[in-house]
Amino acid sequence: MNPAVQAVTDRIVARSRDTRRAYLDLIERERDTWIGRPRLGCANLAHAYAGTPEDRAAMRGGDGMNIGIVTSYNDMLSAHAVYYRYPEQMKVWAREVGATAQVAGGVPAMCDGVTQGYPGMELSLFSRDTIALSTAVALSHGTFEGAALLGICDKIVPGLLMGALRFGHLPMVMVPGGPMPSGLPNKDKAAVRERYAVGQVGREELLEAEIGAYHSQGTCTFYGTANTNQMMMEVMGLHMPGAAFVNPGTKLRQALTRAAVHRLAAIGTSSQDYRPLGLCVDEKAIVNAAVGLLATGGSTNHLLHVPAIARAAGIVIDWEDFDRLSAAVPLLARVYPNGSADVNGFEAAGGMPYVIGELLASGHLHRDIMTIAGDDLSAYANKPVLEGDALGWVSPGASGDDTILRPASAPFSPDGGMRILQGNVGRACIKVSAVERDRWIVEAPARVFDDQLDVLEAFKAGELDQDVVVVVRFQGPRANGMPELHKLTPPLGVLQNRGFRVALVTDGRMSGASGKVPCAIHVSPEALPNAQGVGGNIGLIRDGDMVRVDAVSGTLDVLADAGVLAARERPTPPPAPTGMGRELFGMFRAGADEAEKGASAMLAGAML
Numbered sequence: 001m002n003p004a005v006q007a008v009t010d011r012i013v014a015r016s017r018d019t020r021r022a023y024l025d026l027i028e029r030e031r032d033t034w035i036g037r038p039r040l041g042c043a044n045l046a047h048a049y050a051g052t053p054e055d056r057a058a059m060r061g062g063d064g065m066n067i068g069i070v071t072s073y074n075d076m077l078s079a080h081a082v083y084y085r086y087p088e089q090m091k092v093w094a095r096e097v098g099a100t101a102q103v104a105g106g107v108p109a110m111c112d113g114v115t116q117g118y119p120g121m122e123l124s125l126f127s128r129d130t131i132a133l134s135t136a137v138a139l140s141h142g143t144f145e146g147a148a149l150l151g152i153c154d155k156i157v158p159g160l161l162m163g164a165l166r167f168g169h170l171p172m173v174m175v176p177g178g179p180m181p182s183g184l185p186n187k188d189k190a191a192v193r194e195r196y197a198v199g200q201v202g203r204e205e206l207l208e209a210e211i212g213a214y215h216s217q218g219t220c221t222f223y224g225t226a227n228t229n230q231m232m233m234e235v236m237g238l239h240m241p242g243a244a245f246v247n248p249g250t251k252l253r254q255a256l257t258r259a260a261v262h263r264l265a266a267i268g269t270s271s272q273d274y275r276p277l278g279l280c281v282d283e284k285a286i287v288n289a290a291v292g293l294l295a296t297g298g299s300t301n302h303l304l305h306v307p308a309i310a311r312a313a314g315i316v317i318d319w320e321d322f323d324r325l326s327a328a329v330p331l332l333a334r335v336y337p338n339g340s341a342d343v344n345g346f347e348a349a350g351g352m353p354y355v356i357g358e359l360l361a362s363g364h365l366h367r368d369i370m371t372i373a374g375d376d377l378s379a380y381a382n383k384p385v386l387e388g389d390a391l392g393w394v395s396p397g398a399s400g401d402d403t404i405l406r407p408a409s410a411p412f413s414p415d416g417g418m419r420i421l422q423g424n425v426g427r428a429c430i431k432v433s434a435v436e437r438d439r440w441i442v443e444a445p446a447r448v449f450d451d452q453l454d455v456l457e458a459f460k461a462g463e464l465d466q467d468v469v470v471v472v473r474f475q476g477p478r479a480n481g482m483p484e485l486h487k488l489t490p491p492l493g494v495l496q497n498r499g500f501r502v503a504l505v506t507d508g509r510m511s512g513a514s515g516k517v518p519c520a521i522h523v524s525p526e527a528l529p530n531a532q533g534v535g536g537n538i539g540l541i542r543d544g545d546m547v548r549v550d551a552v553s554g555t556l557d558v559l560a561d562a563g564v565l566a567a568r569e570r571p572t573p574p575p576a577p578t579g580m581g582r583e584l585f586g587m588f589r590a591g592a593d594e595a596e597k598g599a600s601a602m603l604a605g606a607m608l
């Protein structure tokens with residue numbers, strides 16, 4: 001193993017010893033005391049079977065696994081619309097192997113693309129907790145010996161895992177749907193947006209470009225949070241090998257979904273090959289997730305999601321771990337926004353099988369983890385193919401395009417391009433893999449805002465045409481639910497194109513699709529004072545202060561005397577958000593943990 005990766009793994013194992021032990025004790029108790037169908041009463045069983053009378057005899061009399069399907073189907077996410085008919089197909093495939101399947105429950109799924117820049121985005125992060133809670137409600141019927149989790153996008157995979165892990169004595173498989181075919185290239189879409197931002201094209205032309213990019217069912221093809229989730233499922237071995245980026249509606253996709261149902265039925269508590277989720281998600285799998293994130297230039301949102309998923313399994317990973325891993329993990333992939341290719345191009349060049357093969361050979365990934373396919377991650381270094389109707393796996397061979405995928409021996413960069421910044425503004429994250437090297441340090445006067453829409457107004461009024469560090473505060477988990485501020489990407493990109501030195505500093509988030517502007521995000525502590533009245537220094541920055549974002553030395557400072565800062569009066573926070581249901585999420589905001597712990601209200605109160 002790479003020494004730095006092993007050292008971080010050892011740190012995490014040591015730090016997690018007690019909490020991981022408490023988690024393993026939980027799932028052992030659950031396995032031994034699980035209500036399950038043998039212990040359920042007759043009335044309870046009758047209720048459970050009544051919804052699917054066609055399988056009642058098999059569920060009642062057979063000893064096959066009853067699979068609980070947890071689905072996030074809806075038509076709002078192009079990625080999840082593909083799930084519409086999955087349950088009925090999965091029931092047929094379950095019967096093929098003497099098992100049965102029922103829809104245990106549905107979970108909500110927000111499309112961050114639909115809500116981006118609007119009030120709904122302020123529900124996005126806590127929709128992850130809502131999904132976790134909904135997953136628990138689905139599985140709490142206790143009538144399943146395994147679960148199939150249908151989810152792909154941003155908060156849905158993390159939410160499903162955070163909930164399902166508390167039923168970690170059960171075997172589970174993630175079931176992906178795949179990316180839509182490529183449409184208008186992402187770079188061309190971004191260029192039209194920048195022209196729209198300066199009035200060179202109208203709304204109709206912009207809409208035409210956007211529809212050209214997002215044109216059909218399947219996951220959007222940029223390497224954002226959704227596709228980073230798919231990468232993560234590969235390096236953690238939680239779905240069928242190579243399932244991440246096979247397009248929906250293809251014979252290969254259908255064969256992979258059928259194989260997932262058959263595999264799940266074979267790894268239950270009564271089988272010789274018992275693979276419970278709680279043992280699959282261990283410290284090494286979590287380190288693999290972090291390594292995969294860094295090696296592929298994945299979404300900054302995973303600096304929140306990986307800690308939250310880990311915590312649900314009793315494992316504690318922090319940003320220091322990511323920073324140490326980033327210094328040791330090479331960047332092997334350039335996929336938009338880190339390059340011009342999309343995930344279809346990435347897949348065609350060799351995709352995750354190639355990346356995993358390289359990182360196993362270079363010692364950056366842990367090979368010996370429990371995956372749903374077996375006890376060796378090298379199975380995921382092969383890509384699925386159909387030979388007639390037979391599903392098989394073959395080596396991906398060498399990279400098909402070295403502008404997209406490179407070997408660990410000749411990476412795009414020797415490190416993963418995620419940095420932790422620390423200084424008198426607090427701790428923050430920055431992803432530099434999509435930022436030109438000469439913009440890794442920006443020192444400029446601050447312009448301070450409480451709302452991203454005010455930034456857009458200032459841009460339109462020409463007030464930002466200068467070197468500037470745009471500070472958007474009161475965007476943290478407790479303030480307004482920590483929205484993504486991705487609508488700022490086009491105007492900040494225009495300012496950068498005009499030759500200005502530009503950076504963003506916020507206690508909010510950016511999208512996984514955000515790229516070329518240096519952004520110090522997830523600033524902790526956030527501006528809004530906590531219950532003890534302590535607020536982060538990001539709340540003390542004023543217009544005109546010089547702020548230095550330095551991704552080379554890893555610092556984030558306002559260049560003001562400490563005494564001057566301390567003497568400043570704290571700004572009045574904006575009122576708590578209402579409308580679009582946001583007032584309903586006040587309990588999540590009030591209970592939210594710091595960003596570095598995953599910013600979950602649910603986990604803050606769910607410690608074992």
Ligand SMILES: O=C(O)[C@H](O)[C@@H](O)[C@H](O)[C@H](O)COP(=O)(O)O
Nearest residue numbers: 112113116224225226511512513
């Ligand atoms: O983290 C992410 O990947 C984003 O949340 C993504 O899911 C969201 O949909 C963006 O808004 C898409 O980018 P555009 O808004 O540029 O289409």
Ligand code: SF4
Nearest residue numbers: 111112113153220226
């Ligand atoms: S990738 Fe983002 S925009 Fe696309 S369907 Fe998923 S959540 Fe929506």
